[in-house]
Structures are given as structure tokens and as C-alpha cells.
Amino acid sequence: MDVSELSSVPEWLPTDLKASGVEELYPPQAEAVEAGVTEGQSVVASVPTASGKTLVAELAMLATVARGGKALYIVPLRALASEKQREFERFEEHGLSVGVSTGNYESEERWLATCDVIVATSEKVDSLIRNGAPWIDELSCVVADEVHLVDDPSRGPTLEVTLAKLRRTNPRIQVVALSATIGNPEELAEWLDAELIDSEWRPIDLRRGVHYGQAVHLEDGSQQELSVQGNRRQTAAIVADTLSEGGSTLVFVNSRRNAEAAARRLADVVSEGLAEGERARLADLAEEIRDVSDTETSDDLAEAVRRGGAFHHAGLTGEHRSLVEDAFRERDLKVICATPTLAAGVNTPSRRVVVRDWRRYDGSAGGMAPLSTLEVHQMCGRAGRPGLDPYGEALLLAKSHEELEELFDRYIWTGPEGVQSKLAAEPALRTHVLATVASGFADSRSGLLAFLERTLYSTQTTESGRLERVADTVLEYLEANDFLERDGGSLEATDLGHTVSRLYLDPMSAAEIVDGLESCEQRPTALGLYQLVCRTPDMYQLYLRSGEDEKFTELAYEREPEFLGRMPSEFEQDFEDWLAALKTAKLLEDWANELEEDRITDRYGIGPGDIRGKVDAAQWLLGAAESLASEVGLEFAPAIREARRRVEDGIREELIDLAGVRGVGRKRARRLYDAGIGTRSELREAEKSVVLGALNGRRGTAENVLENAGRTNPSMEDIEAANVATNGGAAGESGGRPADRAGERDEEDQSNLGDF
Ligand code: ADP
Numbered sequence: 001m002d003v004s005e006l007s008s009v010p011e012w013l014p015t016d017l018k019a020s021g022v023e024e025l026y027p028p029q030a031e032a033v034e035a036g037v038t039e040g041q042s043v044v045a046s047v048p049t050a051s052g053k054t055l056v057a058e059l060a061m062l063a064t065v066a067r068g069g070k071a072l073y074i075v076p077l078r079a080l081a082s083e084k085q086r087e088f089e090r091f092e093e094h095g096l097s098v099g100v101s102t103g104n105y106e107s108e109e110r111w112l113a114t115c116d117v118i119v120a121t122s123e124k125v126d127s128l129i130r131n132g133a134p135w136i137d138e139l140s141c142v143v144a145d146e147v148h149l150v151d152d153p154s155r156g157p158t159l160e161v162t163l164a165k166l167r168r169t170n171p172r173i174q175v176v177a178l179s180a181t182i183g184n185p186e187e188l189a190e191w192l193d194a195e196l197i198d199s200e201w202r203p204i205d206l207r208r209g210v211h212y213g214q215a216v217h218l219e220d221g222s223q224q225e226l227s228v229q230g231n232r233r234q235t236a237a238i239v240a241d242t243l244s245e246g247g248s249t250l251v252f253v254n255s256r257r258n259a260e261a262a263a264r265r266l267a268d269v270v271s272e273g274l275a276e277g278e279r280a281r282l283a284d285l286a287e288e289i290r291d292v293s294d295t296e297t298s299d300d301l302a303e304a305v306r307r308g309g310a311f312h313h314a315g316l317t318g319e320h321r322s323l324v325e326d327a328f329r330e331r332d333l334k335v336i337c338a339t340p341t342l343a344a345g346v347n348t349p350s351r352r353v354v355v356r357d358w359r360r361y362d363g364s365a366g367g368m369a370p371l372s373t374l375e376v377h378q379m380c381g382r383a384g385r386p387g388l389d390p391y392g393e394a395l396l397l398a399k400s401h402e403e404l405e406e407l408f409d410r411y412i413w414t415g416p417e418g419v420q421s422k423l424a425a426e427p428a429l430r431t432h433v434l435a436t437v438a439s440g441f442a443d444s445r446s447g448l449l450a451f452l453e454r455t456l457y458s459t460q461t462t463e464s465g466r467l468e469r470v471a472d473t474v475l476e477y478l479e480a481n482d483f484l485e486r487d488g489g490s491l492e493a494t495d496l497g498h499t500v501s502r503l504y505l506d507p508m509s510a511a512e513i514v515d516g517l518e519s520c521e522q523r524p525t526a527l528g529l530y531q532l533v534c535r536t537p538d539m540y541q542l543y544l545r546s547g548e549d550e551k552f553t554e555l556a557y558e559r560e561p562e563f564l565g566r567m568p569s570e571f572e573q574d575f576e577d578w579l580a581a582l583k584t585a586k587l588l589e590d591w592a593n594e595l596e597e598d599r600i601t602d603r604y605g606i607g608p609g610d611i612r613g614k615v616d617a618a619q620w621l622l623g624a625a626e627s628l629a630s631e632v633g634l635e636f637a638p639a640i641r642e643a644r645r646r647v648e649d650g651i652r653e654e655l656i657d658l659a660g661v662r663g664v665g666r667k668r669a670r671r672l673y674d675a676g677i678g679t680r681s682e683l684r685e686a687e688k689s690v691v692l693g694a695l696n697g698r699r700g701t702a703e704n705v706l707e708n709a710g711r712t713n714p715s716m717e718d719i720e721a722a723n724v725a726t727n728g729g730a731a732g733e734s735g736g737r738p739a740d741r742a743g744e745r746d747e748e749d750q751s752n753l754g755d756f
Contacts, residue, residue: 001030008038008063012094017055021387026052028199029059035195038063040140042175042194044147046185048202049381050349053178054087056197057143060176065096065116069140072166073119074159076146078102079318083347084119084145091117101128109133122159127504129165130439137169147177147188148374150456151419157428160421163192164454165441180378184418191459204384205391210407211238212398219412234397235262235356236269239335243273247351247389248328251337252379254360256607259311260300262337262356267309270334274308281332282306285323292319295598297607305333312338315607340375353383353394358407374416421457424467427537429474431506434483438493438501445475445489481511499631503624509536513625516564517634524636526643528562530588533621535581540617542584542604544576552579555586587611588618592646594666618647658683662708668695675724683709693722 002024003014017023025033028047037043037060045056061071073088075081085100092098099115101124109128112118113135120128122144129136144163150156167173175192179185181200189196209218211234214227228237235251242249251266253259274282286306292298297315301324304310310324310333325348327333336348340360355376362369376396384392396411398404422428433448442448452458452467461467475491478484483497493501500510516532517524524532534541544552553570556579560567568575587604591611595603600611622644629636642653649659650666657679658669675694677686683706695702699716706714 001025001033006033006038006059008066009059010062010066010094013062016090016094022055025055026203027201028052028197029055031197031199032056033059035197037176040064040067040172040174042177042192043197044177044179044185044189044192044194045197045199046179046181046188047197047199048181048206049378050347050384050386051199051202053145054084057145057176057178058088060141060174061117061143062091062096064141064174067140070115070135070138071117071141071143072125072139073117073143074122074125074145074162075119076121076149076155076159078121079321080145081119081121082318088117088119101125113138122155122162123504125166126158126162126435129162129169130435130501130504132439136166139166139170139173141174141176142166143176143178145178146180148179148182148419150188150421153422153425153428156421157423157425157432160423160456161432161436164451165436165439167192168441168451168454179419180374180381180416182374182416182419187418187460188456191456202381202384203386204389206380206383207391207393208380208395208412209393210396210398210404210412212401212404216393216395217404217408219408233265235354236266238352238354238395239266239269242352243270243334245351248331248333249335249352249354250328250348250350250382251335251354251356252340253337254339254357256311256313256315256339258357259313259337259339260297263304263309263311263335264300266335266337267304267307270309271307274334278308278332282308282327285327285332289320289323292317292323293597293608295601295608297601308333309335309337312336313607314339314613315609317609317612320609340371340379349382349385349392351384351389351392353380353392355379355394355396355411358396358411370410372417373411373414376411377416421455421460423452423455423457424461424470426470426474426477427506427508429470430477430508433471433474434478434493434497434507435501437484437491438498442491444491445471445486448475448491478507481507483507483510496628496631499627503627505621505624506537509533509538509621510624510628512536512565513621513628514632517625517629517636518632519566520564520636523639524564524643525562526592526646527559527585527589528564529622529625529640529643530585530618530647531562531582532564533618533625534584534588535578536621538617538621539581539584540613541577541580542587542606542614544580544583545605548583549576549579552582552586556582584614587614588647591615591650592643592652594650594652594670615647615650619644622647654678661705663701663705664708668701668705671695671724680709684711687722688716688719689722690724692716692719693724697721 003017003022006014028045029052032043032045035041035043037056045053047053057073064071073084075084081100081102085098088098096116097114098117099112101109101112101118101120144159150160175194177188177192177194179188185196185198207218209216211226214225216224216226218224226237226241228234239249251262253262283306286302289302289305290298301310301320312321312324324336328336328348359368359370380394383394396407398407436442436448436451442451448471449468457467475486479486482494483500485492485494500507512535513532533539556567568578587600590600597608597611601608622640626637626640629640645656646653651659651669655669655673658664658672659666661680661683671694675690677683691706692702702716703714
């Protein structure tokens with residue numbers, strides 16, 4: 001179908017599409033149009049990676065807006081929200097307004113009411129519904145991207161319940177659900193009352209195979225020689241072979257550490273063959289990467305990039321990630337070694353994909369477990385750039401003949417798994433039952449059960465009564481902890497319950513925080529508060545590495561009086577978790593004690609993106625703790641606020657006032673303080689030469705800072721920098737604090753994918 005044949009879409013669209021190289025709709029897109037996607041018909045599109053699902057969503061959204069409606073695009077990760085926003089920004093020149101909702105869970109973001117297209121994660125949409133965002137009931141179209149993630153035990157239920165709520169609020173809403181190819185797309189279509197587009201079509205041929213010995217064994221039964229010489233590894237041989245044909249390689253591995261190590265090794269392979277121009281561009285890029293953050297990860301990445309390779313994982317900052325992705329698309333980078341985060345939606349096609357590790361550590365399995373077929377297919381789907389490569393090739397690696405056969409059986413001959421709702425589990429229902437009642441979707445047990453009938457779980461289950469049983473257990477828990485009141489069959493959220501739902505807390509986190517605070521007899525310390533929020537289910541804790549038990553047990557005894565609530569004994573089962581929370585809390589304390597970023601990343605074996613992730617989560621949870629303290633009538637709000645301010649900026653107590661001035665981060669605040677300027681008002685009055693000296697002679701910065709502090713004449717003209725003492729805890733200008741890079745913080749994600 002030629003794009004000029006599209007009806008019900010804005011007039012400018014066909015020209016716009018043609019200008020961007022889209023002349024004809026891809027077959028699955030044409031199928032969606034025939035099914036009525038531009039006329040408001042709900043569709044489920046189960047289509048391979050990189051086969052143009054986004055355009056299906058765009059057609060639906062633009063048609064809805066043309067009819068005077070409003071569209072919501074739900075993404076699974078915050079990083080993808082920014083990517084989609086960039087994609088949709090081109091609508092703005094045609095008069096549409098596009099907004100991305102990335103604020104904190106509590107914020108309302110009223111301006112979104114004026115947007116035609118809104119992009120947000122499912123958690124954010126859930127929270128907007130809980131907080132009564134007025135535009136929710138004006139929505140006429142909702143897109144659920146990567147809807148197969150309803151299968152994910154930790155985040156799937158939120159997407160599922162959110163879609164159920166949106167459909168309940170707006171019974172006529174069009175749902176466009178985009179999915180990777182899965183085993184049971186018809187169940188999703190049945191749940192959503194949608195037409196199903198189930199296609200295997202790809203814009204570029206994909207050849208899949210397994211490398212074993214000296215050859216690639218392809219799925220059509222053919223073999224291609226690809227020899228591994230001397231003690232070279234398989235991956236290195238494949239990368240070199242791809243390079244000899246002018247192509248790039250994307251290598252998927254199972255951990256961050258492996259990604260970094262493989263990138264180092266593979267950069268050796270590609271660096272020899274780089275052209276002069278590439279070398280120069282990569283050197284510039286390496287400098288840009290170093291400037292992003294002052295840590296070993298940043299240096300390691302820069303070093304690999306200089307030689308034509310890179311690693312990509314969730315320990316990188318958002319800025320690192322986009323620099324790497326852009327350079328790979330530009331073909332300056334020849335190889336990226338990535339953890340599975342990259343397979344999740346980021347558009348980085350390459351000539352060859354290598355799935356090096358097909359097993360990864362899985363805590364719930366207590367060891368290494370194979371990747372799902374769906375995941376491997378998504379990784380393989382990144383192979384081949386339409387229009388640039390003759391075909392894409394995706395390879396798994398086998399070390400033995402048995403493994404070769406196993407890989408063929410598992411990932412090549414077998415179709416992807418079906419997705420299964422994970423809603424009927426206590427942690428998921430605890431939070432969603434409370435929110436469903438608190439936001440008025442149900443006011444009785446029977447109303448609640450009727451609401452739950454609208455979920456995928458109900459469509460799929462054959463086991464009668466399970467959801468009801470779990471719901472009853474959860475209702476009991478919520479009542480016992482004073483979040484809900486039950487009177488006969490009727491249900492009502494308490495004030496505390498409403499607060500918890502609005503704060504977007506897991507009720508169990510809220511109970512832990514309230515109990516901890518209530519047990520506290522004196523003003524809590526920062527470490528005590530950090531440990532408290534770190535042991536809630538809303539914080540992803542750091543793991544204890546081997547040998548660390550002892551170190552943190554010692555710390556636990558040393559600082560015992562500071563902890564809120566009972567500390568379990570070493571012999572109790574939950575001691576290990578408690579200790580992991582202490583380790584996470586200690587990281588936050590180190591940060592708030594102005595330890596340099598690179599020392600923290602070293603000490604805890606993490607990346608700079610992780611500090612940011614933990615800081616963001618702690619800030620949110622401490623904010624929630626402050627609200628809960630007032631809700632239950634405790635006096636600790638000022639102590640909590642102070643701990644939160646300190647962790648937000650990574651500063652000691654005495655810098656809180658100064659760091660409140662825009663443009664003053666932890667390092668600048670420390671230098672100003674050491675130069676004798678202790679507060680915002682002192683900054684307004686201070687000798688300009690001292691300010692300039694403390695800010696390393698940077699005039700622009702100094703003027704900015706003075707202006708932000710409210711000084712009437714901030715000009716630094718003719719001022720000489722004074723020689724000032726700057727001997728504080730922090731060093732170097734380039735490190736910065738997380739809050740200095742506000743835009744990027746939004747891209748960090750706390751999802752379970754964050755573990756990679
Ligand atoms: P998916 O979401 O299915 O993984 P995308 O929507 O990201 O895939 O599309 C992959 C690429 O294909 C994008 O670069 C997009 O611009 C391009 N594309 C989509 N539809 C067409 C089309 N009909 N003709 C040419 N290119 C297209």
C-alpha cells in the first residue's frame with residue numbers, strides 16, 4: 001500500500017513519510033490499516049523486531065488527534081520515553097504538541113492536559129491515574145509498546161492493571177498493543193477486544209545459525225567456513241570476519257562485567273583496521289565520553305571507544321548510552337558488547353548479531369538459567385540494516401556438538417513462548433488492590449473482583465478461585481496495616497491508604513517505614529533513615545559479594561543504635577537481606593559525605609549510572625517517608641528532609657543551603673564553603689574575587705551562580721580571582737553530582753532490567 005492511499009490521517013502525513021524514506025507501508029502495517037487502525041479499531045500487532053511497529057502506533061495516534069482526540073504512548077523504560085519523544089517531535093511542526101511525562105511519581109504535571117500525544121512509562125501512567133490527572137478520561141487512544149512484558153513478574157502487572165483501568169474509564173478507547181512475536185498473541189487480542197496482526201515478515205532477510213568449530217551452521221542446513229585461528233576466541237573471529245565485509249557486530253553477553261571485558265578484547269580486534277577519519281572521530285567521541293562523568297567506567301568506555309568498540313549496559317549514564325548508540329549507527333563504532341537492555345527497544349541495527357551467552361544468572365533459579373526464546377529472538381532481530389546490508393545474520397556460539405544441537409532445538413527450531421499474566425501474586429496485588437480501591441475503581445469486594453475480571457489474568461486462567469484467594473489474603477494484610485477498612489462486603493481506603501496509593505509506594509514499604517519511624521525514640525540519623533528505606537521492597541538493593549558479609553556485619557554492630565526497628569540476629573533468615581540494605585545505605589551515606597564518585601564506584605563495584613539510580617530511588621522514598629511521618633503524627637519530618645537533601649546533592653549538612661542555589665553542585669558548594677562562604681546570603685554579599693577564586697576562575701560560572709543566588713550585580717568584569725583554600729572533601733571539577741545532569745537523570749531506570 002502506497003502511503004498516499006492512507007485515509008483518516010492528517011493531510012501532511014504522506015509527504016512527511018515520503019520525505020523520511022517511507023513510500024510503501026510494510027505488509028504488517030498495511031494489514032493494520034486494513035484492520036481499521038486509522039479508524040479507531042483496537043489492534044494487537046505481534047510482529048518481529050525492527051519491522052515498523054512504531055508507524056502502526058503513529059497512524060493510530062495521528063488519526064485520533066485529527067478527529068479531535070488525545071493519545072497516550074506507554075513505554076516500558078524511561079530511556080525509551082526520551083527516544084520516542086525524539087521520534088514524535090517531528091509532529092510538532094504540524095501543530096501537534098507532544099509531551100513526555102518523566103516527573104516524580106507524586107507530581108501532577110498539569111501541563112500534560114494540553115498535549116495531543118503523551119509518552120510515559122506504565123508506572124507513571126498508573127501513578128497519574130492514582131493522582132486523578134484530569135486528562136486521563138479525555139484519552140481516545142492508548143498505545144502499549146512491548147506489551148509482551150506483561151509477562152514480567154515485577155512490572156507486568158502494572159501494565160496489565162493500567163490498561164484495565166484506562167479501558168474502564170474510557171470504554172471506547174482504542175488500544176494499540178505492540179508486541180514482539182510471541183506464542184499466544186491471540187490471547188492478548190481476546191483480552192483487549194482487538195484485531196490481531198500476527199506476522200513473521202521482516203524488512204530484511206535474517207539468517208540465523210550457530211558457530212561451532214571452524215564454521216557457521218545456518219538454519220537452511222548450509223555451512224559457511226569461519227575459522228578461529230590459534231587461541232583466538234569465537235567472538236573475535238566473527239567480529240573480524242564481519243569487519244572484512246565492511247559490517248559491524250552487536251554482541252550480547254550476560255553481565256556488565258562481561259560486556260566491559262569483551263569490549264576491551266574486541267576493540268583490539270577492530271582497532272588495527274580503523275581508517276584515519278574514523279580514528280579522529282572516535283578520539284573526539286572518547287573525550288566527550290570522559291567528560292560525562294569522572295569515573296572508571298567512563299574512562300574504560302572512552303578507552304574502548306577510542307579503539308572502535310564499546311560496551312553498553314544499565315550502569316552507564318543515559319548520556320553515555322546515546323553517544324554510543326549514535327556512533328554505532330554512524331558506523332564509526334564497529335562493535336558493541338551489550339547486556340540485554342539494548343535488545344529492549346533501542347534502535348541499533350547491525351550487520352551481525354552474536355548472542356555469546358545464552359545463560360545468565362537468575363536469582364530465583366539459584367544459578368545460571370537459559371534465556372527465553374523470546375529474548376534471544378529479540379536480540380537476533382537487531383541484525384541487518386534495511387537498505388544498507390544484503391541481509392542480517394544472527395549467530396549463537398557452541399563449544400560442543402551437543403551444544404550445537406541444543407541451541408538449534410531451543411532457539412532456532414522453536415517458536416517464542418506465550419506470555420502469561422503474573423497478576424495473581426501477592427506483591428503485585430498488594431499494591432494494585434489498594435490503588436484500585438483508593439482511586440475509586442471498586443468500593444466492595446465484589447466490585448474489586450469484577451474489576452479484576454478485566455485483566456489478562458482472567459482471560460487466561462483456567463484455575464478458578466486463585467485470584468480471589470490471593471485478593472482475600474491481600475485485603476486482610478491491607479486491613480491489618482490500616483490501609484483499608486472493611487465493613488461487611490464494602491471497602492474503603494483509610495487516609496493512610498490514600499496517601500500510600502498516591503505516593504506510589506508498595507504498601508509493604510509503607511508499613512516498614514511507618515513501623516521503623518514509630519519505633520524510633522530520638523532524632524533518626526541519615527544512615528538509619530537510608531537503611532530503613534533501603535530495606536523496603538521499593539529499593540533495588542546492592543548484592544553482598546562474597547566476603548562482604550563480615551565487613552557489613554561489623555558495621556552493623558558498630559552503628560547498631562542508629563538503625564530503626566529491630567535488627568535481626570545473624571542467625572535469622574532475613575539477616576542477609578537486612579545487611580544488603582545496609583550496604584546500599586552505606587553507599588548513600590558515602591555519597592552524602594562527599595566521597596568522590598569514582599571512589600564510590602570502586603568501593604561498591606558499580607557504575608556511575610547506579611549511584612544515580614540509588615540516589616533517585618532514595619530521594620523518592622525519603623520524600624514518601626516524610627509524608628508518612630506527618631500522616632501518622634510523628635515529629636521527624638525535618639530530620640528526614642535533611643537526609644533527603646543530603647543524598648539528593650551528595651553533600652554534608654553544612655552545604656544544604658548553598659547547594660540549593662541553582663548551578664552549585666556538591667563540588668562547587670564545598671569549595672565556596674572552604675573559602676569562607678557558608679550560605680546563600682553570604683554568597684550574595686561575598687567578595688567577588690573570592691567567589692571567582694573558589695570557582696576556579698570561571699567567570700561565566702561565577703556570574704551565573706551569583707545571579708542565581710540573587711545578587712543584583714553579578715558581573716565579574718575586571719575581577720581577579722583570589723587565591724583561596726579549597727581543601728575540602730571533594731576534588732576536581734568534572735565529576736558533578738547527579739542533579740547537575742537533570743535531563744539525563746530522567747533516563748535512568750529502576751526497573752528490573754536495571755540489574756543489567
Ligand atoms: P519496531 O518497533 O518494530 O522494532 P521500528 O518501528 O523501530 O521497528 O522500525 C524500524 C525502522 O524501520 C525504523 O528506522 C523505521 O523508520 C523504518 N520503517 C518503518 N516503516 C517503514 C516503511 N514502511 N518503509 C521504510 N522504512 C520503514
